[in-house]
Amino acid sequence: MRGGRILIVAGEPSGDLHAAGVVTELLRRAPSLTIEGIGGDRMRQAGVRLHVHAGDLAVVGLVEVAARLPAIWRAYRGMTRYLREQRPDLVILVDFPDFNLRLARAASRLGIPVVYFIGPQVWAWRAGRIRLIARYVRRLLVIFPFEEEFYRERGVEALYVGHPILDRSLSFLSTGEARRRLELDGEAPVLGLLPGSRVGELTRHLPILLRTAKQLMTEHSDLRVMIAAADGLPLDLIGACLKQEGVSARVTQGRSCEVMAASDLILVASGTATLEAAVIGTPMVIVYRLAFLSWLLGHMLIRVPYIGMVNLVARRRVAPELIQFDATPKRIADEARPLLLSAEFRNRMRRELQQIRDRLGPPGASGRAAEAILECMRSGVPEEMAVQRG
Template sequence: MTLKRIYIVAGELSGDILGAGLMRELKARHPDVEFRGVGGPRMIELGMQSRFPLETLSVMGLVEVLKHLPELLRVRKMLKAEALAWQPDLMLGIDAPDFNLGLERTLHDAGIKTAHYVSPSVWAWRQGRVKKIARAVDGMLTLLPFEADFYREHRVPVAFVGHPLADELPLDTDRRAARETLGLATEGPLVALLPGSRANEIRFMGPTFLTAAARLCERFPALQFVIPAATPARHQELNALLTEYPELATRVTLLEGQAREAMVASDIVLLTSGTAALEAMLCHRPMLVAYKMAPATHWLAKRLVKARWISLPNLIAQETLVPELIQDAASAHEIAEQLARLLDHPVEREALEARFAAMHAALQRGASRRAAEAIEALAAGQPLVQGDS
């Protein structure tokens, strides 16, 4: 089947990256295919006719969503009308599930094939949403294997396509070269500290991470730290915070960005979960996850979240490879103890690096190519090919 028209709605910058990779693959297979919907600069450069700026859908938080709800509903109504008039071979929503699943359901009910790329965290909380997803899409495209397992259990057609970040990062890492690039000592133990990319994460975790670092310095005289600040604002906040820890003045290198290089350069990574944990795994570095949140948020999360782990390496492995210290357990003392254990056991660190390299290889599947194959199958009315997932 030759694809002629694909309607794509991406919800944020990460969706623009995924959408551009998929569009590139589809154009190579179907040179005359057209794309309409919502996309960012990468997708537009590849020929996407974007009806609204990407930022239109990039609304986070309950209050912000409520404030923009009339506009979001207006946009969805216009996209629905255009898609129905254009009659694409398939409509694909990339992430932004609160917006896209409603649009997908409407178009699906009207007879248009639909798919969703990037699973919401339905396996972790509000699992009842899987019924809504099953009614909205002909297929789900997941980045991670345990997500695909969840959909199979609930009889939703699914394809595990792999993670684009795994395709992007090399399977071979060079710790010494990374240290030279960052101007760090090539010998001696090094811990990368990633206290988060948001201001509230620095507020909750920054002092705890630095207090733990100061305690470790007492036990490991040659230990050094590197902190990649996610943004200029985070760099300023961390720089101010470091003035309260004069004992770390000669031990810490504060970077502007370069998180990936800092991870590769390190022996161990201390971080606050999220995508950073996946990236550390793909850099093949042992890590410790420590996270605190507002007490009310933690109380609610404990009652809503069903997942056994919060970090992606553990979820992918379906076993505890990475220690997780949450809320009261994430004390400076316990963090220092856990890091000291890892520093004292190089053989254990090497085993983890090898395990993470194997997991990286399993995720390195050519995600954009596999996503394109899934789109072709769905548009043709064929079942999704599960492959060796």
């Protein structure tokens, strides 16, 4: 394909990671494409010209978003202006639904086809959004096998491409190799702490996880604690938290998968990291906390029994989940203790995690998504979409 202009929007760290893989595959197949939009450092490295950095927008929680509203509104106005003035051939939206569904409507009204990669989890909460997806999205590329049928039954042109997490060679890193890279000598157990990829998640989760680790260290004097900080998180904030809690731990940044592979057990904030751990095969305890009002609103809207992605994919409790008021150091330690003490318990969870990994499908999701996107560009806007817009 010669030429062509794409607007792509990914407003969160996981979206930046997955979108970067798709952009790489797009430019490998169509090097002359111009791709611009909103994303993070990985998308920039993949070849996207950023108009807004995703780090200025990413937030979790219905209440927490209020502090970012001015920046989000400026970004939205900038993207709608870009649509009117530049008229790209296609818009790719990645997750980030509250922002992206509005942008989908704006693009659709201008006659610009929209491909949505990693769509909103309407099967879990706020099901009314599916009407917007059916009306404004040309093609929805889904990453969980059950999603294709779910969306198609509700009038959405959905295509299952697989999970992009499998495009990274996570499962090939052994515990021994990961510990060698991290300079962890000996056989003493390792506990990994993954508090989340956003500053808000870090401040809510890290103190609780450190208190849990401190409790477990009194019971296991040889326990080694590793903190996996996501790229962009302030290390001075982590250092201050360590000092305040009086816990000895090593901190790494941008090496989450190595920490997972090196650990006997991880305490992890709910999110993409839980699926990464499943692919690697690391036993875990899942935690999550929000501001109270955000939790209360979400609690009323969520329609699924779990929030951890590994449990949602398995459709049963594989890893313990401790959410909001249940996420206390004592409760977390009570769930972690048997897994630390018993190799049999850890191996049982590893076997269940392998089943989850198998459900995610084969590698190559980024390439399949790129092919579907290019097909959409070649085919243009279908007649039925034009009728809907009219």
